[in-house]
Amino acid sequence: MSRKPALLSDPDDLLTCAETAARKAGAHALHQSRRRNEVIQLSAHDVKLKLDQECQAVAEHIIRARFPQHRILGEESGGKQLDTGIVWVIDPIDGTVNYFHGLPLWCCSVAIRSDGKTVAGAVYAPVLDECYTARIGKPARCNGKRMAVSATRRIEQAIVATGLNKQGQDSSDSMAFFRRLSTKIQRLRIMGSAALDICHVACGKADGYFESGIYLWDIAAGSLIVEQAGGRSEILDRGNGHRISFMATNGHLHDSLKELLVPVPHMPATS
Ligand code: IPD
Numbered sequence: 645m646s647r648k649p650a651l652l653s654d655p656d657d658l659l660t661c662a663e664t665a666a667r668k669a670g671a672h673a674l675h676q677s678r679r680r681n682e683v684i685q686l687s688a689h690d691v692k693l694k695l696d697q698e699c700q701a702v703a704e705h706i707i708r709a710r711f712p713q714h715r716i717l718g719e720e721s722g723g724k725q726l727d728t729g730i731v732w733v734i735d736p737i738d739g740t741v742n743y744f745h746g747l748p749l750w751c752c753s754v755a756i757r758s759d760g761k762t763v764a765g766a767v768y769a770p771v772l773d774e775c776y777t778a779r780i781g782k783p784a785r786c787n788g789k790r791m792a793v794s795a796t797r798r799i800e801q802a803i804v805a806t807g808l809n810k811q812g813q814d815s816s817d818s819m820a821f822f823r824r825l826s827t828k829i830q831r832l833r834i835m836g837s838a839a840l841d842i843c844h845v846a847c848g849k850a851d852g853y854f855e856s857g858i859y860l861w862d863i864a865a866g867s868l869i870v871e872q873a874g875g876r877s878e879i880l881d882r883g884n885g886h887r888i889s890f891m892a893t894n895g896h897l898h899d900s901l902k903e904l905l906v907p908v909p910h911m912p913a914t915s
């Protein structure tokens with residue numbers, strides 16, 4: 645028996661709200677960036693800022709005002725990863741370490757998932773002034789303009805973005821993967837904002853992205869944006885809690901990049 649989809653709201657309304665939330669939260673971080681050294685918690689490879697929490701509150705306020713009945717899973721507010729019903733998934737500042745140091749590559753990501761599938765999402769990078777959006781059934785856009793993934797078909801011409809898990813667990817598997825990959829492709833990049841990396845695949849500036857131990861809120865919006873731009877996204881492995889191994893490509897390179905992932909870098913065990 646097929647299950648009835650939970651999506652009752654108009655996808656265009658959902659997308660408008662996601663874009664407003666991402667833009668407002670991102671603008672808050674940008675305008676308050678002189679306060680970027682207000683640290684809540686500093687760990688060996690990560691930092692939690694007062695502005696992470698404030699931006700989460702800004703995004704949630706906008707969503708709750710429009711859709712008070714919907715549930716929210718946020719990097720800063722927590723919540724269960726639910727694969728039923730409607731859930732908004734928010735990463736208020738993706739690339740917090742970049743933001744903290746004054747680097748420009750960070751963004752706010754807001755996605756709406758219905759029964760575990762993203763149906764609309766927005767990623768806003770304030771310093772770059774790039775707002776990536778998509779909803780099911782419509783082409784992905786950047787600042788309102790249609791965009792498409794790259795046409796790169798040869799792995800040796802590919803630029804691939806990746807990331808290192810922030811828990812600082814043994815990264816020798818990831819390093820082995822980096823070595824393997826970097827001999828086959830044109831260039832490997834670690835830029836520090838997963839959601840933005842995926843959008844750069846969507847607009848053709850990168851050809852692929854892979855990370856092991858990434859969180860749902862890092863990839864929820866980007867996965868749909870890359871697909872609606874003609875690419876492919878895939879969860880390769882699920883760890884504990886919200887952690888996953890995830891890959892997004894221009895589609896042409898998907899299988900060959902995946903082959904290079906064998907063995908898949910170790911999935912960190914903690915949530
Ligand atoms: C991190 C960034 C980084 C990725 C980490 C993420 P955060 O998100 O996306 O690029 O390598 O795995 O956790 O902590 O800045 O929101």
Ligand code: CA
Pocket residue numbers: 719735737738739861862
């Ligand atoms: Ca993040």
